Amino acid sequence: MQTALGLPIIDFFSSGSTDVKFDYWKLPGAYLDAFLSNSRDEKTNHATDWNKINLERAIDWTNRALESLDEVYEKCSVANWDGYNAQPISREAYFEASKLLRILPNSFPIPDIGPEPDGGVGLEWYKEKWFSFIVSVNGKNIITYVGRFGKNNHFYGTESYNNSVPEIILNGLKRLFSN
Amino acid sequence: MKQKNTISSAEVITRYIFDKTHYARTKNNVKYRSFLPRNGETSIFRINNLGDKQIWDIGENYVAIISSRTLLARGDLIASDIFEEGLEIKSDTREHKLHANIVGWPLGERGKIIFLATNLADKAQLHLKP
Numbered sequence: 690m691q692t693a694l695g696l697p698i699i700d701f702f703s704s705g706s707t708d709v710k711f712d713y714w715k716l717p718g719a720y721l722d723a724f725l726s727n728s729r730d731e732k733t734n735h736a737t738d739w740n741k742i743n744l745e746r747a748i749d750w751t752n753r754a755l756e757s758l759d760e761v762y763e764k765c766s767v768a769n770w771d772g773y774n775a776q777p778i779s780r781e782a783y784f785e786a787s788k789l790l791r792i793l794p795n796s797f798p799i800p801d802i803g804p805e806p807d808g809g810v811g812l813e814w815y816k817e818k819w820f821s822f823i824v825s826v827n828g829k830n831i832i833t834y835v836g837r838f839g840k841n842n843h844f845y846g847t848e849s850y851n852n853s854v855p856e857i858i859l860n861g862l863k864r865l866f867s868n
Numbered sequence: 869m870k871q872k873n874t875i876s877s878a879e880v881i882t883r884y885i886f887d888k889t890h891y892a893r894t895k896n897n898v899k900y901r902s903f904l905p906r907n908g909e910t911s912i913f914r915i916n917n918l919g920d921k922q923i924w925d926i927g928e929n930y931v932a933i934i935s936s937r938t939l940l941a942r943g944d945l946i947a948s949d950i951f952e953e954g955l956e957i958k959s960d961t962r963e964h965k966l967h968a969n970i971v972g973w974p975l976g977e978r979g980k981i982i983f984l985a986t987n988l989a990d991k992a993q994l995h996l997k998p
Binding site for chain 1: 932982
């Protein structure tokens with residue numbers, strides 16, 4: 690199995706680092722930058738042990754995210770999937786989420802994908818308590834987003850859904866992961 | 869003992885969880901999705917002064933069986949956690965004397981609803997079903 694860029698999918702994403710040797714020089718330029726930024730000794734700026742590289746930001750997670758979306762859709766396409774009379778995930782919401790996952794930059798971590806009781810699908814990047822970013826679609830060509838950057842620091846709103854990721858969402862994700 | 873219809877700020881309430889995407893075992897947290905309302909209400913139970921077994925029994929006997937779902941976990945909150953978000957708790961004893969609903973969700977404001985649900989989720993204490 691390969692990623693969209695032809696890289697092999699290796700199942701160690703969740704750990705964030707690995708002991709597996711990796712052919713790093715074959716990576717495309719944008720990924721290489723991510724590799725290099727994660728592979729320098731903080732004090733000397735010399736390359737660190739190549740056997741322990743943080744690969745999470747450098748691997749295309751799109752296929753894995755789409756598989757996760759498929760699982761959620763399959764399981765929650767019936768009413769009352771949550772025990773509280775939830776609506777089934779709509780086909781439209783599924784396609785919107787699928788489209789969004791394909792165009793989100795892989796430089797951010799893979800989101801947690803889950804169903805919402807109104808038939809929508811939510812993508813969540815959860816860093817820690819009070820620090821998270823959520824993008825939600827419910828098949829009406831509207832993206833709802835919520836960004837939380839501390840207990841009293843947040844924004845939320847909606848954007849029309851076209852074929853690109855709204856700037857406010859990209860900026861919110863950058864903000865979440867820049868701290 | 870008859871329950872009061874008024875819920876005090878110090879009362880403990882719980883949201884039973886039946887879907888594995890509604891909590892994260894590894895991060896020990898409840899997900900916002902578990903608190904999202906359906907038709908303007910989020911069903912909860914008042915569990916003040918109940919033992920752990922009693923709390924799980926309510927979830928099994930009055931929620932899981934009726935909905936034919938497997939009870940996986942629950943998220944406990946203090947009533948004040950809910951009031952602080954501008955939401956209310958309304959007692960609804962038709963099915964069970966300890967049942968209530970979180971109400972007052974801003975209808976039509978999907979962003980704000982998700983925001984409030986994330987806040988409740990972050991305040992909630994996750995308990996996994998033994």
